[in-house]
Amino acid sequence: MIGELSKLPGVGRKTAQRLALHILKADDENAFRLANAIIDVKQKIRYCSICQNITETDPCSICSDPNRDHSSICVLEDPSDVLALEKTNEFHGVYHVLGGTLSPLEGVGPDRLKVKELLSRLKEGVSEVILAMNPDVEGEATTIYLSNLLKPLGIKVTRIARGVPVGGDLEFADEATLVRALEGRIVVQ
Amino acid sequence: MIGELSKLPGVGRKTAQRLALHILKADDENAFRLANAIIDVKQKIRYCSICQNITETDPCSICSDPNRDHSSICVLEDPSDVLALEKTNEFHGVYHVLGGTLSPLEGVGPDRLKVKELLSRLKEGVSEVILAMNPDVEGEATTIYLSNLLKPLGIKVTRIARGVPVGGDLEFADEATLVRALEGRIVVQ
Numbered sequence: 068m069i070g071e072l073s074k075l076p077g078v079g080r081k082t083a084q085r086l087a088l089h090i091l092k093a094d095d096e097n098a099f100r101l102a103n104a105i106i107d108v109k110q111k112i113r114y115c116s117i118c119q120n121i122t123e124t125d126p127c128s129i130c131s132d133p134n135r136d137h138s139s140i141c142v143l144e145d146p147s148d149v150l151a152l153e154k155t156n157e158f159h160g161v162y163h164v165l166g167g168t169l170s171p172l173e174g175v176g177p178d179r180l181k182v183k184e185l186l187s188r189l190k191e192g193v194s195e196v197i198l199a200m201n202p203d204v205e206g207e208a209t210t211i212y213l214s215n216l217l218k219p220l221g222i223k224v225t226r227i228a229r230g231v232p233v234g235g236d237l238e239f240a241d242e243a244t245l246v247r248a249l250e251g252r253i254v255v256q
Numbered sequence: 257m258i259g260e261l262s263k264l265p266g267v268g269r270k271t272a273q274r275l276a277l278h279i280l281k282a283d284d285e286n287a288f289r290l291a292n293a294i295i296d297v298k299q300k301i302r303y304c305s306i307c308q309n310i311t312e313t314d315p316c317s318i319c320s321d322p323n324r325d326h327s328s329i330c331v332l333e334d335p336s337d338v339l340a341l342e343k344t345n346e347f348h349g350v351y352h353v354l355g356g357t358l359s360p361l362e363g364v365g366p367d368r369l370k371v372k373e374l375l376s377r378l379k380e381g382v383s384e385v386i387l388a389m390n391p392d393v394e395g396e397a398t399t400i401y402l403s404n405l406l407k408p409l410g411i412k413v414t415r416i417a418r419g420v421p422v423g424g425d426l427e428f429a430d431e432a433t434l435v436r437a438l439e440g441r442i443v444v445q
Contacts, residue, residue, distance in 0.1 A: 148426045155431045158438055202422045214444040228419030228440030233391045233432040237337045242344045243422040249347055251417030251442055252386055255403040
């Protein structure tokens with residue numbers, strides 16, 4: 068068990084030993100619940116056939132929600148980004164999870180991402196695609212690739228703002244962020 | 257000397273003692289240079305009569321530079337923000353330093369900031385005022401106050417983008433920042 072536990076991220080041999088001893092000391096019921104939860108997840112969790120997010124039901128609860136705006140698709144790298152945006156309670160459209168970013172160095176091309184699945188969703192009444200990749204080198208490359216791919220389709224393609232984070236300070240912002248914040252300035256209404 | 261040095265920010269009694277002993281041990285020339293530098297700064301540095309930034313010459317080197325775009329004024333809180341934006345080499349307009357932000361709790365009203373000085377600059381051919389306050393509560397209040405003040409004058413008023421910083425990660429961005437990044441999304445050209 069120690070060997071298996073130490074394969075988890077951030078768990079070394081010593082932590083694994085501590086976890087294993089805790090499980091040994093716990094009563095049977097708790098240990099079985101943990102084991103079953105792990106088996107359950109692997110058996111029940113699949114990818115939503117529409118947005119490619121992880122889900123228990125197919126289509127996922129967001130894609131099958133009639134109250135969401137299905138004409139606005141926010142493209143993200145990972146399921147964790149969906150969770151981050153859902154926490155804001157501000158986005159009422161639907162998502163598309165690419166499952167990563169373009170990374171030629173690691174051999175990740177467009178065929179390894181869910182790009183084809185995104186294109187096939189754009190036929191029916193989609194008015195806006197919001198590109199929300201992380202603002203790093205790979206995210207930038209993916210944003211440029213996707214915007215070039217989507218522009219000819221005549222759909223409005225937007226990208227989320229890069230700028231000074233809320234609560235931040237201009238003085239401590241890096242130069243690249245300040246340049247983007249200036250470029251992306253908006254007219255005050 | 258220890259007493260005077262310990263009044264500097266971030267310098268406690270112990271650090272002040274270390275600094276004082278260092279100055280004692282240093283040769284006379286070095287100590288006099290430091291003393292003169294302090295006197296010089298207090299005698300020479302004044303506020304630019306145009307942009308209210310600190311300067312040795314009046315008007316400052318930015319305000320008197322004919323190569324800068326004097327029709328675009330970027331409004332900032334502090335001189336340190338001017339340094340931050342100048343480091344980007346991307347802004348070619350001129351600045352206006354407010355000298356703080358509105359803060360009713362600390363008794364700072366518009367009359368304590370260089371607002372009148374800003375208004376008096378807007379007569380001659382200014383096409384855009386860029387509000388670049390820090391994205392915190394006081395900065396936000398100041399942005400709203402200034403935009404309400406400037407809008408009736410018929411000048412284009414913009415504010416810098418709030419969003420995910422370059423190199424950042426959606427997953428680790430706070431919710432307020434994500435909301436601003438979504439709201440401030442720009443159409444991909």
